[in-house]
Amino acid sequence: MPLLELSGVEARYGPIKALHDVTLTLDDGEVVALLGANGAGKTTTLRAISGTVRRSGNVSFGGRSLGRRSPESIAKLGIAHVPEGRGLFPELTVWENLRMGAYVRGERKTIRAEAPRVLGYFPWLEERKTQQAGTLSGGEQQMLALARALVSRPRLLMLDEPSLGLAPTIVAEIFRIVRELNTEDGLSVLVVEQNAKIALESSARAYVLEVGRVAVEGASAELERHEGVRKSYLGY
Amino acid sequence: MAEFAQQIVSGLASGAIYASLALALVLIYRSTDVINFAQGEMATFTTYTAWSLMHHGMSYWPAFALTLAIAFAGGVAVERVVIRPVERRPELVIVIVTIGLLLTINATIGWIWGADVKAFDSPFPNNTWDVHSVTISVQDVGTLGVCLLTVFLLWGFFRFTTVGLAMRAVAINPNASRLLAVRVGWMLALGWGLAAVLGAVAGMMAAPTVFLDPSMMLVILIYAFAAAVLGGIDSPAGAVVGGLSLGVVINLLSRYVNFVGTELRLPTALAVLLVVLIIRPQGLFGHKVVRRV
Numbered sequence: 001m002p003l004l005e006l007s008g009v010e011a012r013y014g015p016i017k018a019l020h021d022v023t024l025t026l027d028d029g030e031v032v033a034l035l036g037a038n039g040a041g042k043t044t045t046l047r048a049i050s051g052t053v054r055r056s057g058n059v060s061f062g063g064r065s066l067g068r069r070s071p072e073s074i075a076k077l078g079i080a081h082v083p084e085g086r087g088l089f090p091e092l093t094v095w096e097n098l099r100m101g102a103y104v105r106g107e108r109k110t111i112r113a114e115a116p117r118v119l120g121y122f123p124w125l126e127e128r129k130t131q132q133a134g135t136l137s138g139g140e141q142q143m144l145a146l147a148r149a150l151v152s153r154p155r156l157l158m159l160d161e162p163s164l165g166l167a168p169t170i171v172a173e174i175f176r177i178v179r180e181l182n183t184e185d186g187l188s189v190l191v192v193e194q195n196a197k198i199a200l201e202s203s204a205r206a207y208v209l210e211v212g213r214v215a216v217e218g219a220s221a222e223l224e225r226h227e228g229v230r231k232s233y234l235g236y
Numbered sequence: 237m238a239e240f241a242q243q244i245v246s247g248l249a250s251g252a253i254y255a256s257l258a259l260a261l262v263l264i265y266r267s268t269d270v271i272n273f274a275q276g277e278m279a280t281f282t283t284y285t286a287w288s289l290m291h292h293g294m295s296y297w298p299a300f301a302l303t304l305a306i307a308f309a310g311g312v313a314v315e316r317v318v319i320r321p322v323e324r325r326p327e328l329v330i331v332i333v334t335i336g337l338l339l340t341i342n343a344t345i346g347w348i349w350g351a352d353v354k355a356f357d358s359p360f361p362n363n364t365w366d367v368h369s370v371t372i373s374v375q376d377v378g379t380l381g382v383c384l385l386t387v388f389l390l391w392g393f394f395r396f397t398t399v400g401l402a403m404r405a406v407a408i409n410p411n412a413s414r415l416l417a418v419r420v421g422w423m424l425a426l427g428w429g430l431a432a433v434l435g436a437v438a439g440m441m442a443a444p445t446v447f448l449d450p451s452m453m454l455v456i457l458i459y460a461f462a463a464a465v466l467g468g469i470d471s472p473a474g475a476v477v478g479g480l481s482l483g484v485v486i487n488l489l490s491r492y493v494n495f496v497g498t499e500l501r502l503p504t505a506l507a508v509l510l511v512v513l514i515i516r517p518q519g520l521f522g523h524k525v526v527r528r529v
Binding site: 050052070071072073075076080081083087088089090091092096099100101103104107108148152 | 398401402404405408409411412413414415416417418419
């Protein structure tokens with residue numbers, strides 16, 4: 001049974017339908033990429049899963065239908081959503097941002113138990129603990145957002161365009177950490193990307209969305225050779 | 237010189253009252269993005285509640301504590317019942333709801349307790365200390381102490397507890413907080429509860445000198461507005477500094493500038509409000525609002 005399963009999911013913002021019919025699955029321990037052009041519905045798909053957009057159709061996680069659950073209760077099931085724009089608290093310190101990641105499982109004991117493990121991936125955060133998150137560079141903020149999601153020890157990590165606006169070396173570093181989390185801890189990851197190349201290199205399977213529907217799906221290695229995908233998203 | 241020091245202390249005492257109410261305004265502004273015009277009336281209501289408790293034989297400090305608990309519950313209830321339904325509406329709608337709340341609470345106070353002025357006990361003795369020939373009123377020191385202690389406890393709550401942290405997070409980014417499993421609605425309600433507690437402290441500290449009547453907090457609310465704007469409407473530290481300095485400045489002006497006297501105290505506060513809004517709209521400690529188009 002897959003960890004995450006979407007079937008016939010529709011979502012709308014007011015009168016505008018953003019998802020028409022999205023069906024996808026993600027197995028436990030798998031990295032799956034969600035590709036597509038601007039406005040194809042990638043971000044909305046993540047929102048439909050975390051319950052932050054009005055949706056219909058079925059979304060189930062760990063065999064349980066999410067139905068009309070609130071975003072808070074979906075987060076409690078172990079889905080960590082790093083949203084578009086990272087969702088950090090710029091006026092709070094780095095450490096306070098991390099503590100907020102632990103909130104879902106009981107802040108005090110969780111931060112004590114998980115901080116050492118997470119700081120192992122991002123050792124530089126240790127010296128920046130008391131700095132305001134808003135004063136970090138874009139890449140550092142993205143890593144803090146990732147670290148904050150990891151503090152909750154999620155069963156599923158959802159990343160919305162982690163590469164956006166970042167230098168290629170930093171993007172490579174972020175995806176290296178994601179792969180490491182997957183291979184070492186068996187973390188399941190659903191990642192939305194415009195940067196199709198790095199997303200396909202880092203994932204086992206991928207879905208390509210076009211105007212709110214799944215247009216192409218398959219193993220990432222195969223999609224890299226797929227002519228349509230290559231022309232539209234890889235640019236050669 | 238001795239009198240000057242005395243005036244400063246008494247200015248700090250009234251400033252601490254303004255600061256408490258200003259801080260209540262800032263707390264709500266940060267989470268709900270509006271000025272709660274009913275903050276003063278909520279404070280008046282709770283002060284009357286304290287009066288009733290004491291009138292029925294309770295002694296001061298137990299009545300004080302019970303009133304704070306009632307104020308907290310009342311603040312939470314007001315948010316859940318009155319503000320929640322209009323939470324997502326434009327800010328102007330919420331502002332008008334708070335003005336409606338002001339009128340409703342004011343009328344309710346008159347209905348329950350009548351319009352006549354009542355005396356309100358002070359927990360502090362009505363005598364003075366002489367420190368190096370400066371005469372300090374114990375009343376002033378007590379008022380300052382209670383207000384500052386409240387502010388300090390609140391600061392500790394926001395700084396050191398998980399719920400306080402979550403409330404700060406919600407004020408900054410409610411959507412991101414929701415994704416981290418924070419129940420945003422309840423955090424907002426808690427903020428209203430805490431603001432009501434601050435108002436209750438301000439009301440009970442002000443009542444012995446201004447006496448208890450249905451519009452006792454009206455003038456204090458205007459000072460609190462001025463203090464909050466002076467400090468920066470989104471800055472809690474600014475509200476406290478703004479309140480204290482406004483209290484001192486107004487007290488000194490009305491004592492030493494004949495032209496101001498007691499009659500022009502309130503217009504002076506309004507002048508401060510106006511000047512700050514023109515010269516430095518973000519206040520002393522506030523953040524500049526940048527609109528990106």
